[in-house]
Amino acid sequence: MQDETGLLETFDDKVAKEIKIEPRDWMPENYRKNLIRQISQHAHSEIVGMLPEGNWITRAPSLRRKATLIAKVQDEAGHGLYLYSAAETMGITREEMVDQLLTGKAKYSSIFNYPTLTWADIGAIGWLVDGAAIMNQVPLCRTSYGPYARAMIRVCKEESFHQRQGFEILLTLCRGSNEQKDMAQDALNRWWWPSLMMFGPNDDNSPHTAQSMKWKIKRFTNDELRQKFVDICTEQAKILGLTIPDPELKWNDEKKHYDFGEINWDEFWKVVNGDGPCNSERLAARVKAHEDGKWVREAASAYAEKRNRNN
Ligand SMILES: [Fe+2]
Numbered sequence: 001m002q003d004e005t006g007l008l009e010t011f012d013d014k015v016a017k018e019i020k021i022e023p024r025d026w027m028p029e030n031y032r033k034n035l036i037r038q039i040s041q042h043a044h045s046e047i048v049g050m051l052p053e054g055n056w057i058t059r060a061p062s063l064r065r066k067a068t069l070i071a072k073v074q075d076e077a078g079h080g081l082y083l084y085s086a087a088e089t090m091g092i093t094r095e096e097m098v099d100q101l102l103t104g105k106a107k108y109s110s111i112f113n114y115p116t117l118t119w120a121d122i123g124a125i126g127w128l129v130d131g132a133a134i135m136n137q138v139p140l141c142r143t144s145y146g147p148y149a150r151a152m153i154r155v156c157k158e159e160s161f162h163q164r165q166g167f168e169i170l171l172t173l174c175r176g177s178n179e180q181k182d183m184a185q186d187a188l189n190r191w192w193w194p195s196l197m198m199f200g201p202n203d204d205n206s207p208h209t210a211q212s213m214k215w216k217i218k219r220f221t222n223d224e225l226r227q228k229f230v231d232i233c234t235e236q237a238k239i240l241g242l243t244i245p246d247p248e249l250k251w252n253d254e255k256k257h258y259d260f261g262e263i264n265w266d267e268f269w270k271v272v273n274g275d276g277p278c279n280s281e282r283l284a285a286r287v288k289a290h291e292d293g294k295w296v297r298e299a300a301s302a303y304a305e306k307r308n309r310n311n
């Protein structure tokens with residue numbers, strides 16, 4: 001049996017050599033804690049993220065749009081389930097995680113606390129929100145924890161479908177009537193800044209970043225990812241013929257990147273701390289869904305118990 005120092009050396013060595021850490025491997029307690037927090041927050045975001053879009057399934061403008069949106073929302077449920085399973089391999093139960101979400105103890109991505117007011121919002125979410133998710137998640141396919149990294153591979157393939165369907169919704173609106181184009185612009189105006197907030201606080205305000213980079217839980221910093229996102233979306237907005245709502249957005253030839261304006265950090269912290277436009281509505285919807293599903297959980301466990309008795 002190795003002592004703690006030996007175990008830590010083996011762990012660090014594996015991380016350095018890009019060998020995945022697996023559920024039964026020894027790992028530092030903080031690595032475990034950090035990852036449980038990260039993976040469960042990610043799972044909660046997938047589940048809560050179904051709500052703003054689910055809101056438009058009954059009102060999608062055509063059968064094709066409806067079928068695509070249903071498929072997308074179902075994908076998000078699947079992402080939530082893989083991620084809960086990945087977190088469970090670290091020793092937390094599904095019940096504990098669900099409880100943390102429903103009691104408001106756990107966080108999920110703040111972007112889902114904004115309302116979806118028009119059909120164009122579904123386009124903007126796919127383009128920007130799933131687009132930002134891809135930016136965050138592609139590097140996680142190489143994260144040091146095996147089950148998380150493997151779950152991310154499939155998740156990212158599905159996210160890129162989500163991003164394209166969103167972009168295509170906006171492209172169709174932008175090629176339509178003036179009224180449709182205005183609707184697309186209005187959605188971009190409302191979703192742009194919250195999407196930039198999805199990358200989290202600035203690097204000098206992000207307490208977990210340094211350690212998470214060292215453990216290869218995170219592969220790029222918040223600001224690096226945000227910059228990449230701005231660079232890509234600015235070009236894509238040109239194809240749509242839409243204007244990004246940032247007067248300071250400007251190509252910087254020296255840096256070979258776009259400069260952009262400052263995020264409203266007061267709004268960011270307000271929404272993170274539970275005071276966004278839809279925080280209480282989202283939580284209430286999850287609590288209700290959980291209560292409505294109680295009989296299913298009871299019936300399933302009664303059935304499992306009966307089967308175990310008969311075996
Ligand atoms: Fe997802």
Ligand SMILES: [Fe+2]
Nearest residue numbers: 076130159162
């Ligand atoms: Fe998605």
